[in-house]
Amino acid sequence: xxxxxxxEKVYTQLPVVAIIxxxxxxxxxxxxxxxxxxxxxxxKVPGVTRDRNYQHIRWNGYEFLLVDTxxxxxxxxxxxxxxxxxxxxxxxxxxxxxxxVTDGKELLHPNDxxxxxxxxxxxxxxxxxxxxxxxxEREHSAxxxxxxxxxxxxxxxxxxxxxxxxxxxxxxxxxPHPGEHEEVRTSIRVAIIGKxxxxxxxxxxxxxxxxxxVVSETPGTTRDAVDTLIKYRxxxxxxxxTAGIKRRGKIKHLIDxxxxxxxxxxxxxxxxxxxxxxATEGITRQDQHIAGYALESGRGIIIVINxxxxxxKSQENVALWQKRVQRAFQFVDFAPVxxxxxxxxxxxxxxxxxxxxxxxxxxxxIPTSELNKAIEEITAQHKPPSWxxxxxxxxxxxxxxxxxxxxxxxxxHPEAIHFxxxxxxxxxxxxxxxxxxxxxxxxxxKPKRK
Ligand code: GDP
Numbered sequence: 282x283x284x285x286x287x288x289e290k291v292y293t294q295l296p297v298v299a300i301i302x303x304x305x306x307x308x309x310x311x312x313x314x315x316x317x318x319x320x321x322x323x324x325k326v327p328g329v330t331r332d333r334n335y336q337h338i339r340w341n342g343y344e345f346l347l348v349d350t351x352x353x354x355x356x357x358x359x360x361x362x363x364x365x366x367x368x369x370x371x372x373x374x375x376x377x378x379x380x381x382v383t384d385g386k387e388l389l390h391p392n393d394x395x396x397x398x399x400x401x402x403x404x405x406x407x408x409x410x411x412x413x414x415x416x417x418e419r420e421h422s423a424x425x426x427x428x429x430x431x432x433x434x435x436x437x438x439x440x441x442x443x444x445x446x447x448x449x450x451x452x453x454x455x456x457p458h459p460g461e462h463e464e465v466r467t468s469i470r471v472a473i474i475g476k477x478x479x480x481x482x483x484x485x486x487x488x489x490x491x492x493x494x495v496v497s498e499t500p501g502t503t504r505d506a507v508d509t510l511i512k513y514r515x516x517x518x519x520x521x522x523t524a525g526i527k528r529r530g531k532i533k534h535l536i537d538x539x540x541x542x543x544x545x546x547x548x549x550x551x552x553x554x555x556x557x558x559x560a561t562e563g564i565t566r567q568d569q570h571i572a573g574y575a576l577e578s579g580r581g582i583i584i585v586i587n588x589x590x591x592x593x594k595s596q597e598n599v600a601l602w603q604k605r606v607q608r609a610f611q612f613v614d615f616a617p618v619x620x621x622x623x624x625x626x627x628x629x630x631x632x633x634x635x636x637x638x639x640x641x642x643x644x645x646x647i648p649t650s651e652l653n654k655a656i657e658e659i660t661a662q663h664k665p666p667s668w669x670x671x672x673x674x675x676x677x678x679x680x681x682x683x684x685x686x687x688x689x690x691x692x693x694h695p696e697a698i699h700f701x702x703x704x705x706x707x708x709x710x711x712x713x714x715x716x717x718x719x720x721x722x723x724x725x726x727k728p729k730r731k
Contacts, residue, residue: 296345296456298338299376301368303392306384307412311439312336312349315449337550343453346546348376362392369396373403378455381407385414385423385436397429406455410448411436420444468510468517469640472547474575475557476567480587484557484623485509485522513633521547548574552684553581553639553718555632560588560602560620564609572613579685581643581719582616583635590622615711616718639718644683647714652678652688659709668697676728687722695725 300308316336336347372379381400383393400407411423414436423436435451437444473481489509509520548554554575558568575582586606592598606618617635621628647655656678665673677691690706692698707721 296377297348297375298345298378298380298452298456299348299372300380300382301372301396302382302410303365303384303390303396306382307439308349308382311380311382311410311412311437312347314439314442314445315340315347337546340449340453343456345377345453345456346550348372362395365392365396366399369399373400373405377405377457378452379403379405379407380410380452382410382412383426385411385419388422388425389428393426393429397431401430407431408448408452408455409434412439414438414443415441468519469553469636470519470521470551471636472521472551472554472580473557474544474547474554474571475559475585476565476571479557479559479562480623481522481557484555484585484587484621484629485520487623487626487629488520516637518633518636521551544571544574545578548578548580551580552643553583553636555583555585556616557585557587557623560586560592564606569609569612572610572616576613576720579720579722581639581685582613583632583639583718584610584613584616584618585632586618586620587623589620590625590627615716615720635718642715642717643685643719645686645714645716645719646683647680647686647688649679652680655710655713656690656706659706662709663705665692665698665702668694671697673697681724685720685722686716687724689724689726691726691728693727695727698725 300312302308315338338345338347379400381396384390409426409429409431411426411434414420414423415438420436423434426434435444435448437448439445473485475481489511509522511518511520556568556572556575558564572582572584584606586602592602602620603618607614610616610618617639619628619632619635621632623629656675660675665675667673671694673692673694675690675692678688680686680688688710703723703725706723710716710721
């Protein structure tokens with residue numbers, strides 16, 4: 282950054298809560314129970330297993346990252362000790378709070394004792410969760426787990442949602458420094474995503490004015506690369522760095538899966554995604570997939586074409602590039618494109634201008650009267666095609682939320698609205714209101730009868 286504006290690094294990290302335990306004790310059920318308030322993102326990439334091991338959670342105003350290390354189990358019946366040790370170690374190294382899940386139906390298992398021994402090496406808060414306590418009798422026998430040497434056990438049923446709220450109240454209370462994340466909450470969250478080697482780390486380092494992100498195997502420091510709260514021109518931004526997450530994988534074969542979930546996880550948590558592409562490679566299918574995820578997750582999108590320093594900038598070539606980018610990213614044609622060099626810093630500060638503009642569109646609210654006036658004009662210009670011989674009318678529209686802007690349109694026949702007509706409305710709304718860089722969601726509903 283060369284415009285004299287200093288970027289100030291303020292704070293890093295979101296607290297991490299890890300779920301561990303033997304196979305089949307119900308870790309995934311618990312994970313799903315805690316995340317079910319949120320709409321899960323569905324990935325439709327051939328060859329990539331859907332992976333929901335990380336999830337950003339807001340629970341009673343507290344925010345944390347929930348990690349289910351159990352997602353790495355090759356076979357659910359496998360009591361592979363090495364694997365259990367590995368998971369436990371990851372949790373000890375990277376979590377702030379550990380949920381150690383046991384099975385109230387099977388009672389104490391020798392491997393529970395082994396896990397507990399390992400957990401005794403950490404000073405981090407460990408919650409002993411006795412799952413499958415669906416009946417008062419089971420809840421009662423859960424106290425047998427006190428033998429593990431803990432002060433308290435949490436009998437719960439993840440499947441039937443018993444005692445989960447009670448447990449979570451204690452869990453959020455144990456998170457580090459509650460309240461400290463206020464600035465993270467109000468900052469603009471920007472995820473830097475893209476396939477490997479496009480220059481994500483370089484971009485982050487240039488923004489932070491650091492030569493290199495410190496990569497260290499010491500527990501605690503690897504995590505610090507994940508979230509960075511910065512202050513720039515008096516505004517707060519949280520940079521979410523997936524490259525940092527990639528490094529978290531201590532185990533080689535996990536790295537691929539981690540980087541997929543890292544992208545998803547960053548998208549879950551961000552307002553705006555910078556989709557970084559490598560100009561020396563052109564726009565690839567993978568770049569398109571990644572932009573597709575961002576679209577699906579409803580985040581603001583900025584296309585960043587990096588390594589522009591290595592490209593011939595003749596007029597024809599630049600025009601060719603613009604055309605190429607436009608074609609490849611047609612499905613997100615609302616997203617602004619910026620050509621940068623993360624290495625030299627060229628135009629890197631301009632990214633922040635774009636972030637500000639996209640964010641204000643992403644959080645924009647159109648007054649109902651203005652919106653309805655527009656919808657009236659738009660539908661008068663081009664009526665929805667009739668359906669089964671009946672006239673389709675759009676009666677009323679209202680914006681129900683921002684981030685991304687979501688508009689409900691009331692019609693007598695929601696089922697009759699074709700994709701192409703929806704696209705028409707979207708384009709027209711964009712022409713009138715802009716919505717630069719943000720997806721725009723339309724929901725069709727039948728008005729409620731009195
Ligand atoms: P990441 O995997 O996306 O984090 O990519 P890195 O930041 O590690 O960059 C991959 C390689 O590309 C490194 O050798 C960088 O020095 C190089 N690189 C990154 N950005 C630029 C750029 O703008 N111009 C040039 N010439 N090289 C770059």
